[in-house]
Amino acid sequence: MTTLLQGSRLGLAFGVNQVLDGVDVGIDRGELVAVMGPSGSGKSTLLHVLAGLLRPDAGQVVFDGQRIDSLSERARSRARLARMGFVFQFGDLIPELTLVENVELPLRLTGTSSRPARRAAMELLSRLEIEPVASRRVNEVSGGQAQRAAVARALVHRPEVIFADEPTGSLDTLAGELVLEALIAVAREQSTAVLLVTHEVRVAAYADRQVSLRDGHMSPSLTATR
Numbered sequence: 001m002t003t004l005l006q007g008s009r010l011g012l013a014f015g016v017n018q019v020l021d022g023v024d025v026g027i028d029r030g031e032l033v034a035v036m037g038p039s040g041s042g043k044s045t046l047l048h049v050l051a052g053l054l055r056p057d058a059g060q061v062v063f064d065g066q067r068i069d070s071l072s073e074r075a076r077s078r079a080r081l082a083r084m085g086f087v088f089q090f091g092d093l094i095p096e097l098t099l100v101e102n103v104e105l106p107l108r109l110t111g112t113s114s115r116p117a118r119r120a121a122m123e124l125l126s127r128l129e130i131e132p133v134a135s136r137r138v139n140e141v142s143g144g145q146a147q148r149a150a151v152a153r154a155l156v157h158r159p160e161v162i163f164a165d166e167p168t169g170s171l172d173t174l175a176g177e178l179v180l181e182a183l184i185a186v187a188r189e190q191s192t193a194v195l196l197v198t199h200e201v202r203v204a205a206y207a208d209r210q211v212s213l214r215d216g217h218m219s220p221s222l223t224a225t226r
């Protein structure tokens with residue numbers, strides 16, 4: 001397997017708070033890596049740095065052979081839009097839009113015309129078993145359904161990597177497990193790499209590999225995979 005995304009010697013401080021202090025982390029194409037670590041250890045910050053949303057004070061981020069931390073904001077957003085997907089703890093869907101409109105958004109924003117975008121979005125909604133609520137707005141569906149739509153939105157443009165920051169954190173165990181299984185199944189089919197932040201050992205057990213962030217550093221997690 002080839003390395004898709006590599007963060008090397010990453011450093012980032014918020015004021016005097018040195019959140020990342022020489023972090024090394026990499027993910028291969030198609031790989032599922034769980035990022036663990038206590039609350040406040042910098043997991044979300046690390047994801048933002050790797051996705052080019054935050055610029056590190058030190059170190060570098062290489063995505064598909066190209067440094068992205070030194071690119072312009074414009075070039076970084078273009079890469080994010082076309083080649084990355086995001087799922088957060090609370091879906092962050094656009095409430096004014098229906099589920100299918102939310103899901104087709106990444107395609108529409110990257111130039112796919114409306115009919116093929118709609119078709120791809122509906123296929124994925126059906127794959128995630130929420131086709132029946134596709135034309136409802138976000139506040140008219142359950143938390144689990146909304147979160148599955150957020151997963152569909154992250155996958156619809158077949159990104160190379162998905163950043164999932166506690167994607168099941170707002171759901172109960174069963175709903176969370178279904179969302180996660182859907183995310184992993186489609187990501188595997190598409191060979192999409194997934195960087196999955198989670199507090200839960202049970203969730204991390206789905207990953208190919210676990211890493212743990214503590215005191216600004218990264219270490220292989222002490223918890224064995226499966």
Ligand SMILES: Nc1ncnc2c1ncn2[C@@H]1O[C@H](COP(=O)(O)OP(=O)(O)OP(=O)(O)O)[C@@H](O)[C@H]1O
Nearest residue numbers: 014015017019037038039040041042043044045046
């Ligand atoms: N924009 C910001 N400005 C200042 N400090 C910040 C900012 N974002 C995060 N921090 C601080 O950086 C540290 C790491 O935060 P981060 O959100 O990355 O942790 P986390 O590991 O994701 O925690 P959690 O598990 O609770 O989500 C915390 O001490 C937090 O207060």
Ligand SMILES: [Mg+2]
Nearest residue numbers: 043044045165
């Ligand atoms: Mg966080």
